[in-house]
Structure formats: structure tokens, C-alpha cells
Amino acid sequence: MDTALVIGGTRFIGRHLVSELRDHDYDVTIFNRGNHDNPFEETEGVAHYEGDRSNETALEQAKREVEPDAVFDCVAYQPREVRAATEIFSDADAYVYISSGDAYGNEEIPKREGETELRPCTMEQATDDSGETYGNRKAEGDRAIRAAADRGVNAYSVRPCIVYGPHDYTERLDYWIDRVANYDRVVVPGDGDNVWHRAYVEDVASALRVVAEEGTPGESYNVGDRRVVTIDEMLKLIADALDSAEPRSADTSSGQGPRDTDLEIVHAGERELAAADLASDDFVLYRDYPHVLDTDKLADLGWDSTPLSEAMATTVEEHLDSDRDGSEYDPGREAEERVLGVLDTL
Known part of the structure; x- marks a missing residue:
């Protein structure tokens, strides 16, 4: 395969996918509405075709213009979009759909492709666009991939x-x-052993390419870090990465003040959190029941994940150069200080 069409391609997973494909000598065309800055505007071997993926005529035109060997669908959020794309690109060497680990309906450890039951999807859920039905819609997209493969389409799913x-x-x-980066004491709900499997974005990008090249049509492939860490271990990886990061001048106005990576993790139970009107689910990336995906099926294709220290170091370096602070998820430092005060009296 030499040519690729990436539906999406400029924000997160798609952005890394385009770089992965170029690193493996693909000629790449990005197909999107052009609503976001194109980081590949000046990159040799990367073209842009503007269009709305929900418009089937636009997708058909892109197919005629690009004639891609492989199609990577980063922004299919409704099952009808998957069904339409597998019809339009039915003669491609590979059509790879990005699904989600949220497609699984049963809480099993680990969740395995072909064994763990997927979420159901009603007609109403299939056309919804809320977060509550995200996993249902992704699961139905997976079923559309299997149906397309049964018709002879080289369609694959990555979760x-x-x-x-x-x-x-x-x-x-x-x-x-x-x-x-900014506080000596960090509040973590529970006992710190919470596990919510994560996947480094560059590994997701390489998984998409590997599945297109080596996968079996109709199959789904889980992708995640090959070593799963607890929330405490994740914070220690972050602290180590900050400690190794290039020094930066203090700038409290940007939220990146002087940092002390002598990290103290403070565990808080529901009672202590409630004293500050908080609950465990007020903390992003916390999950009561472990969420772990089996990645052996993908590894059997020759894929592997990046060492965690390397992945976190790259992530932290880019974070420090960005203006992102995750404030949307902030439960409030004043509330956390109240939790700390309660714990200090025990």
C-alpha cells in the first residue's frame, strides 16, 4: 500500500497517524472540513481535501480524486457513517475504523476481542450524539465492520x-x-490502586497502520499500553518526567510555576471527599472498577507499545510547551485543601 486517506487527521490521533504514515512512506491525503489548523500544510507528501465526512457525495469525490489504498476513519461517530464508508471504499486494500474500548458492555478483566460482549445499540442511540451513547454507537460501528467484511470488504476495527x-x-x-507540576501534595481518590487502561497516542497511530497492513478483515484489535499502571504509578511517572524535563522559567500567569517533583500522593476516601462536597468521580481518569484491555491479539501482528517512561516524558515536554492545564476537570484546589485539612486531623 502506498496511498492513504485519513478522515480527520489534524487534531490528536489523526495528527499522529499522518506522521506515522509519512514515516512509512505513504502519500497521505487528509479529508476534513478544515475547521482546525492543518499542521501538515507545508509537509511534503501530505495533501488536504476539504469536505464533510457526513456528506456521502463528498466522500465519493475524495475517493475518485485520491484513489487510496488504505482509508483510516478517525471521526466516525455514528454507525451509519461506518456503513456508508465501507460501501464507498469497498474496493480499498484496507478501511480501518477507530472504535473504542468503551464499546465493551461487560465489566471483565481483561476485555478481549470476540469474547467480551459489546454494548447494545438501539435505533435512538445510533443517531444520538451525547456522551452517554458513545460506547453504544462505537459498538454498532464494530458490528458494521464485521458485516462489511462478510461482504468481502477489507474492513478492520481498532479499539x-x-x-x-x-x-x-x-x-x-x-x-x-x-x-x-504545581503542588507538593496531590489528592487522589481511593487507595491509589485504581486502574483505567491508557494508550499512548503514537502507539495508537502505529496500531492503525499495522492493522491495515497485517490484520484480518472483520476483526477488531484492542490497543493500549502493554504495561498497565495504577493512578499512583501514573503520577509517579509524571513526576519523574517533570524532573527530567528541560528547565523552564517560572511563569505563574500561565499556570506553569516553579515545580517540585518531590511528590506526595494523598489518598482520600469518600467520607473525606464528602467533607468538601467532592466525590471520587469528580477526579478525571478515576474509575471504580478496573478497565483493562487484552492487547495480545494486536501484539501478534508485530505491534508493541512505547516504554512508559519514554511516552510520559514526551507527553510532559509537550504539555509544558502548551497552554493546556486541564482546568475543565479541576474539582477546585480550595476543596482539595479542605480534604487535606480533614486528613491531617486524623
Whole structure:
């Protein structure tokens, strides 16, 4: 395969995917509405075709213009979009759909492709656009991939867990990096052993390419870090990465003041959190029940994940150069200080 069409391609996963494909000598065309800055505007071997992926005529025109060997669908959020794309690109060497670990309906450890039941999806859920039905819609997209493969389409699905890394516009991990960078004591709900499997974005990008080149049509492939860490271990990785990061001048106005990576993690139970009108789910990336994906099936194709220290170092470096702080998820430092005060009296 030599040519690729990336539906999306300028924000997060798609951005890293384009770089991955160029590193492996693909000629790449990005297909999107042009609503975001194109980081590849001056990059040789990367073209841009403007259009709305929900417009099937625009997708058909892009197919005629590009004639891609491989199609990577980063922004299919409704099952009808997957069904339409698998029809339009039915003669491609590969159509790879980004699904989600949230497609799984059963709480199993670990969640395995072909074994763990997927979420159901009603007709109403299939056309919804709320966060509550995200996993249902992704699961139905996976079923559309299987149906397309049964018709002879080279269609594949990749299911990432929580994705982190440079240019993450969700800012979920940015919240925790900002906390560790700016405070000596960081409040963590529970006992610190919470596990919510994460996937480094560059590894997700390489997984998409590997599945297109080596996968079996109709199959789904989980992707996540090959070593799963607890929330405490994640914070220690962040602290180590901050300690190794290039020195930067203090700038409290930007939220990146002097940092002390002598991290003290303070665990708070529901009673202590309630004293400040907080609950464990007020803290992003906290999950009561472990969420772990089996990644052996993907590894059998020759894929591997980046060492965690290297992945976090790159993530932290880019965070420090950005203006992201994850404040959308901030439960409030004053509330956390009240929690700390309660714990200090025990």
C-alpha cells in the first residue's frame, strides 16, 4: 500500500497517524472540513481535501480524486457513517475504523476481542450524539465492520482505551500533569490502586497502520499500553518526567510555576471527599472498577507499545510547551485543601 486517506487527521490521533504514515512512506491525503489548523500544510507528501465526512457525495469525490489504498476513519461517530464508508471504499486494500474500548458492555478483566460482549445499540442511540451513547454507537460501528467484511470488504476495527500524549485536546492527563507540576501534595481518590487502561497516542497511530497492513478483515484489535499502571504509578511517572524535563522559567500567569517533583500522593476516601462536597468521580481518569484491555491479539501482528517512561516524558515536554492545564476537570484546589485539612486531623 502506498496511498492513504485519513478522515480527520489534524487534531490528536489523526495528527499522529499522518506522521506515522509519512514515516512509512505513504502519500497521505487528509479529508476534513478544515475547521482546525492543518499542521501538515507545508509537509511534503501530505495533501488536504476539504469536505464533510457526513456528506456521502463528498466522500465519493475524495475517493475518485485520491484513489487510496488504505482509508483510516478517525471521526466516525455514528454507525451509519461506518456503513456508508465501507460501501464507498469497498474496493480499498484496507478501511480501518477507530472504535473504542468503551464499546465493551461487560465489566471483565481483561476485555478481549470476540469474547467480551459489546454494548447494545438501539435505533435512538445510533443517531444520538451525547456522551452517554458513545460506547453504544462505537459498538454498532464494530458490528458494521464485521458485516462489511462478510461482504468481502477489507474492513478492520481498532479499539483504543483512554488515549494520552502530545496535542491531546481533551486535556484529561493535562489536569494531572498540572497538579503534579504545581503542588507538593496531590489528592487522589481511593487507595491509589485504581486502574483505567491508557494508550499512548503514537502507539495508537502505529496500531492503525499495522492493522491495515497485517490484520484480518472483520476483526477488531484492542490497543493500549502493554504495561498497565495504577493512578499512583501514573503520577509517579509524571513526576519523574517533570524532573527530567528541560528547565523552564517560572511563569505563574500561565499556570506553569516553579515545580517540585518531590511528590506526595494523598489518598482520600469518600467520607473525606464528602467533607468538601467532592466525590471520587469528580477526579478525571478515576474509575471504580478496573478497565483493562487484552492487547495480545494486536501484539501478534508485530505491534508493541512505547516504554512508559519514554511516552510520559514526551507527553510532559509537550504539555509544558502548551497552554493546556486541564482546568475543565479541576474539582477546585480550595476543596482539595479542605480534604487535606480533614486528613491531617486524623
